[in-house]
Amino acid sequence: MKVIIIDDEKAMHLILKRMLAKLEEVELMGSFLDTAAAFTYLSTHEVDLIFIDISMPRESGLEFAARLRRGGRNPKLVFITSHKEHALSAFEIYALDYIVKPVMQERLHETVLRAVAQIHLERAAEAGREPDLGKEVRISCLGGIEIEGVQGNKTKWKSRKSAELLGYLLVHKGRLVSRARLIEDIFGDMPQKNAEIYLNTTVYQLRKLLDTYGLKKHLHSESNHYAFTCMGVDVDLLGFEEGCRSMPVIDEANLEQAIELEQLYAGDLFGDHVYPWAWNEIERLSLMYSAFTRRLCTALLDKGETNTARRLLIKLLKRNELDEEAHMLLMRTLALQNNKDALNRQYLQFADILNREIGIPPSLEVKSYYAQLLSGLG
Numbered sequence: 001m002k003v004i005i006i007d008d009e010k011a012m013h014l015i016l017k018r019m020l021a022k023l024e025e026v027e028l029m030g031s032f033l034d035t036a037a038a039f040t041y042l043s044t045h046e047v048d049l050i051f052i053d054i055s056m057p058r059e060s061g062l063e064f065a066a067r068l069r070r071g072g073r074n075p076k077l078v079f080i081t082s083h084k085e086h087a088l089s090a091f092e093i094y095a096l097d098y099i100v101k102p103v104m105q106e107r108l109h110e111t112v113l114r115a116v117a118q119i120h121l122e123r124a125a126e127a128g129r130e131p132d133l134g135k136e137v138r139i140s141c142l143g144g145i146e147i148e149g150v151q152g153n154k155t156k157w158k159s160r161k162s163a164e165l166l167g168y169l170l171v172h173k174g175r176l177v178s179r180a181r182l183i184e185d186i187f188g189d190m191p192q193k194n195a196e197i198y199l200n201t202t203v204y205q206l207r208k209l210l211d212t213y214g215l216k217k218h219l220h221s222e223s224n225h226y227a228f229t230c231m232g233v234d235v236d237l238l239g240f241e242e243g244c245r246s247m248p249v250i251d252e253a254n255l256e257q258a259i260e261l262e263q264l265y266a267g268d269l270f271g272d273h274v275y276p277w278a279w280n281e282i283e284r285l286s287l288m289y290s291a292f293t294r295r296l297c298t299a300l301l302d303k304g305e306t307n308t309a310r311r312l313l314i315k316l317l318k319r320n321e322l323d324e325e326a327h328m329l330l331m332r333t334l335a336l337q338n339n340k341d342a343l344n345r346q347y348l349q350f351a352d353i354l355n356r357e358i359g360i361p362p363s364l365e366v367k368s369y370y371a372q373l374l375s376g377l378g
Contacts, residue, residue, distance in 0.1 A: 001116055002046065005031040006038045006061065007053040007080065016051060016080075019108050025116050035064040042068070047075050049096070049115045054081040065095070069245065076115045096175065117176040117222060137213045141170055141237040142285075143267025149213050158205040160273075161186065165202050167270055169219075169228035170237060171281050176225035185277040237285075240264050244292045250299040258296045262312065265289045290316060290323065297329050306336050321353050328369055335373040343373060 003026050005016050013031045020026045029047055032038040035056065054061040065077050079098040096118065097111045140146045145163050147155040157163045164186055169177065179199065186202075187195035203219075203226065210216050220227045230238055243261040250258045269282045293316050300309040313330040317323060327350045334343040347370045351362050362370075 001025055001048045001112070001119065002027050002029050003049045003051065004029050004038065004041070004047050005051045006033075006035060006056075006064070007031075007051075008033050008056045009053070012053065012080070015103065016108075019103065019105050020112075022105065023109055023112050025112050035059045035061075039064070039067070042073065042075075048119055049076040049078065049112075051078050051080060054079050054098075066245075076118070078111055078115070114176055117225065117227070118174050137215060138234040139166075139170065139236070140266070141167060141235065141269055142240065142265055142271075144271035145273060147209075147213055147215075155209070158209065159202065161198065161202045162206040162209065163273070164275055165206055166228065167273070167275065168277065169226060170230065170235060171269075171278065172227070173238070174227055174229050174231070176220075176222065176227045179224045179226070182226065236264055236266070237269065240285075241288070244288055247292075247295075250295050252299075252303060255296075255299055255303065258292075258299065259308070262289075262293055262296055286319070290320065290326070294325050294329060297326075297333075301329070301332060301336060304336070306333050309333050310337075322357060324350075324363065324366060328366060331370060331373055335377060338377065340374070340377045343370075343377070 003020065005013055005020075005028070007013060007016070010033070013033075017028065017031065020028055029045065030041060032041065035052075035058070038050075038052075052061040052064065059067075061079055065079075068075070068077075076096040078096055080101060080103065081098055082101045096115055099107060099111060136149065138148045140148065145155075145167050147166075155163075165182070168182065168186060179196075183192070183195045183199055187198050190198060203221070207216055207219050210219055215233065218229045218233065220229060240261065243257075243264070247254055247258055247261070269285050270278060293312055297309040297312050297316075300306075300312075310330065310333045313326050313333060316326045317330065320326070327346065331343055331346050334346055347362070347366075350366070354360050354362060361367075
C-alpha cells in the first residue's frame with residue numbers, strides 16, 4: 001500500500017517514518033512539509049493512503065482534503081491532530097480515521113490494517129458486484145432503517161439487533177470493525193459469553209436477510225472483523241452526504257438538484273431507533289442538514305421563490321427553534337412577501353423563545369436586521 005506523509009513539523013516526519021517502517025503493509029512514497037508540494041506530487045503519482053496533519057499554515061489538512069475530493073481524487077485519508085474536536089470535520093470529508101497525538105505504534109498499525117482491508121474489500125466488490133445492483137436495492141437510514149428491493153418489498157427484520165448491526169456497519173462506510181468493538185457498542189449490556197453468542201446469531205440473521213436482496217457478498221468478515229461494502233448499493237445516508245459536499249455553492253444551476261437532496265433527508269439517522277453509539281453521528285448529520293437547508297433557502301430567496309423557502313424554514317425551525325440564522329432567513333422571507341404583520345410576529349416569537357429557553361434577548365445582529373427589514377417595508 002503506497003503511503004505519503006504531509007506535516008509541517010519535521011519531527012513528526014521522523015516519528016511517523018520510524019513507526020511506518022515497522023509495518024510490512026506500507027510502502028512510504030514520500031513526505032512533505034506543505035500541501036502545495038504534496039499536491040504537485042499527487043498530480044503525477046497514485047497513492048493509497050495519506051497521513052496528514054490538520055493544523056498547518058497556508059492550507060489546513062481539512063482544506064487540502066476537500067480540494068482533493070473536489071478534484072475527484074479519493075485516496076484514504078488519516079488525519080493527525082492534537083485536538084479531538086476536529087474529528088467531526090475530518091469525517092465530513094470521508095476520512096478513514098483520525099489519530100490524536102501522540103501517535104502510538106499499536107494505534108497506527110490498527111489504522112493501516114483498516115486501510116488495507118478496506119482497499120481489499122472495495123477492489124473485490126468492484127470486481128464482483130452486479131452492474132445494476134444499485135438500481136435494484138435501496139437502503140434507507142434517514143428517518144428509520146429499511147431495505148427495499150426492486151419489487152418494493154420492505155424489510156422483515158428477524159431481530160432489532162440485526163437492524164442495529166447493519167446500521168452500525170453502514171455508519172462505518174466499509175471500514176472493518178472488530179468483534180470486540182461490536183460487542184462493546186451493541187451488546188455491552190450482556191455478559192461477555194452471551195454477547196459473543198448473540199453477535200454470531202445476529203451476523204447470521206443479517207447475512208440471511210441480505211441474501212434475499214442479493215447483498216450477501218456485501219457483508220464481509222475477516223480476521224474477527226466485519227464490514228458492509230456500500231459500493232453499488234443505493235444508500236440514502238451516503239447519497240445525502242455526498243450531495244451536500246458536491247454543492248458547496250447552491251445557485252440557479254443546481255437549485256432543483258438541491259431541492260431533491262433536501263427531500264432525501266426523511267428524518268434523523270435511524271429515526272426512532274435510539275442507538276447510544278450513534279448519537280454523535282445523528283448530531284453531525286442533523287447539523288449538516290440544517291446548514292445545507294439554510295444555504296438552499298438563501299438560494300431560493302435570491303431567486304424570489306419565497307413560498308418554498310418559507311416552507312423549508314418552518315420545517316427547519318420545528319427541528320431547532322433556537323436556530324438564529326433560520327429565524328433571520330424566515331424574517332427576510334416575510335419581508336420579501338411584504339408581510340409586515342407576519343414579520344413582527346416572527347421577531348416577537350423568536351424573542352419569546354430566547355427568553356423562555358435561555359433567558360437572553362435577541363442578539364444585536366438580529367435586532368439590527370429586523371429594524372432594517374422593517375424600514376424597507378415603510
